[in-house]
Amino acid sequence: MSNILHIGPVMVPLDRLVALALMLLFLTACEWRLRRDGRRSAFWPGLLALAAGLIAARGAYVWQHRVSFALDPIAALHVWLGGWSWSAGVVAAGAVLVLSLRRARPAAQGLALLAALTLLWAGFERLAPRDPPLMLPASLAFERLDGDSLTLGDVRGGPVVLNLWATWCPPCRRELPMLVQAAAEPGMPPVLLVDQGEEAGHVRHFLETERLSTAPVLLDPDSRLGEITGGKALPTTLFVDGDGVVRHSHVGQISRVQLDIALRTLRAGSDGAP
Incomplete structure (x- = not known):
């Protein structure tokens, strides 16, 4: 199947690898930009925004499929099985960035970075190989x-x-x-x-x-x-x-x-x- 990478006996979904890479890029770019502005706590705004985004993305997905999750509510915590609403995650991450950075310039730069990575993800989803029916x-x-x-x-x-x-x-x-x-x-x-x-x-x-x-x-x-x-x-x-x-x-x-x-x-x- 074209959306699965086989690394020896291990199967890795391609979309999860791309999502992980974009999240690491977001954290790295946020910290680099804030250190250039002289902020000592440059790592935390990006980490808080990422955590808020992941929680919101998972929560929105669970709510969207609440009838199914009612069959096994504890499955809402099984995040390793997948299931995310990325649009909700982006909104939550952007809100936390603005609240944690406070000043207009770094907040605008953080939002621009988030928007760029969101476009990369959207492009991947559109162009990713898919198996024909x-x-x-x-x-x-x-x-x-x-x-x-x-x-x-x-x-x-x-x-x-x-x-x-x-x-x-x-x-x-x-x-x-x-x-x-x-x-x-x-x-x-x-x-x-x-x-x-x-x-x-x-x-x-x-x-x-x-x-x-x-x-x-x-x-x-x-x-x-x-x-x-x-x-x-x-x-x-x-x-x-x-x-x-x-x-x-x-x-x-x-x-x-x-x-x-x-x-x-x-x-x-x-x-x-x-």
Whole structure:
């Protein structure tokens, strides 16, 4: 997937690297400019503005998706999983800069720096590589643990969640109980856990050991789904619309809140489709 950097076995989202670089640049430039003006406490205005911006960006995102976060309120503190409203963050950071710098000239320079970095971020979001919409073939077949088969055409007509996983993958194992529970909730679209490249006996033993024998597991012994979608990193969760088009993908462990937000977005897109 084009927005993920692979550094050995580590997956790093490109947008997080860019955001981190811009924040470090903001702190460095603020301190350098204030030291030139002879301020001894040159580091703190930028740090306070950055902290206020991050808190506001996270708070605005949580409020925007408050219905989803109500499913797991503590997830609001899991900032490492992502979820930010950067416009709210920029406004908060600018306000704190003005209040902490007080004088007109350094405040104006700080705001100009913040505006320049905001434009860089906006340019990155506009120009960042994005995967084109991918339609999964209806003939793509998987094996059930009971020996029967299922094709993607069998579940066409509404949203479907496909989770690529394996028993040897630690984050897959961590998210699996949540996905099994979510799949059993009333009104939930099909959530299919597609094991990549493992034998039925091994997967069945794992599920029995973990007391997850009711999991909606399918087998993809040749890992064809991963090859077609480029989801070679596990776990990867695909959100597929009723026509079989992958509208969103989540690489890495997914939370219940992230699952709900992605599903609401998928349903809204499907409802608005002609």
